[in-house]
Amino acid sequence: MRIIKLFFVLFFIFTSSYSYAAYADSPTQQVKQTVDKVLDILKNKELKRPEKTKERRALIRKTISERFDFEEMAKRSLALHWRKRTPEERKEFVPLYTDLLERSYIKKIESYTDEKILYINEKVNGEYAEVDSKIITKRNVEIPMEYRLLKKNGKWEVYDVVIEGVSLVNNYRTQFNKIIRTDSYEELVKRMKNKQEQELFEEKTK
Numbered sequence: 001m002r003i004i005k006l007f008f009v010l011f012f013i014f015t016s017s018y019s020y021a022a023y024a025d026s027p028t029q030q031v032k033q034t035v036d037k038v039l040d041i042l043k044n045k046e047l048k049r050p051e052k053t054k055e056r057r058a059l060i061r062k063t064i065s066e067r068f069d070f071e072e073m074a075k076r077s078l079a080l081h082w083r084k085r086t087p088e089e090r091k092e093f094v095p096l097y098t099d100l101l102e103r104s105y106i107k108k109i110e111s112y113t114d115e116k117i118l119y120i121n122e123k124v125n126g127e128y129a130e131v132d133s134k135i136i137t138k139r140n141v142e143i144p145m146e147y148r149l150l151k152k153n154g155k156w157e158v159y160d161v162v163i164e165g166v167s168l169v170n171n172y173r174t175q176f177n178k179i180i181r182t183d184s185y186e187e188l189v190k191r192m193k194n195k196q197e198q199e200l201f202e203e204k205t206k
Contacts, residue, residue: 025154026122026156027122027124027129027130027131027147027149027156028119028122028131030067030149030155030156031067031119031131031147031149031156031158032119034063034064034066034067035117037063038060038063038064041056041059041060041063042056042060044056047059057106060102060106061102061106064102065098065102067157067158068101068157068158068159069150069152069157069158069159070094070097070098070101071094072150072157072159073097073101073159073160073168073169074093074094074097074098076159076160076169076173077097077169077172077173077176078093078173078176079173079177081176081177081180081185084185085185089185092189093189096189096192096193096196097192099196100192100195100196103196103199115135115136115137115138116135116136117133117134117135117136117145118133118134118136119131119132119133120132120133120134127150127151127152128148128149128150128151129148129149129150129151129156130146130147130148130149131146131147131149132144132145132146133145133146133147143163143164144163144164144165145161145162145163145164146161146162146163147160147161147162148160148161148162176188179191
């Protein structure tokens, strides 16, 4: 779970230091655009008010959904188990997976600090791309981070993030595969639904 927590802490907590020259439609620039939008939301004094929590989180969700291909991430996280799913099961799983990622990351980034990120390299191979970057913490610790993107309808969408050599999708794949093989796919969905219900309950009681 460490790498998942680290991902959500790091993905949107940095300033827009930008060392890689990129065109407006490049993978790097499109990632940066999303980051900047989230930072604007987090820095908005009006949206920081307690009564604006729901509105703020909805705006953050909307922003990341425009850049992240959650269906592709869900498909890759289930791997071979995805092929065994019916259309109805897939339709149910993707929103659960999306909600899991969004809720986890929102909790982490709402207390972000002014870290810095440097975009240092970009590789494009047809419809696939990788954007290499590194986070520089306040203690001057460098953390390598790689975004993996797929181009769809002229837009670059994130389908995986690799932090310190560990893939977010692979991390979830390992967890999901263990639950499915030990118990069942139905048990995985049950746990995800229980987690979702717990989160909703906690939000209502705050």
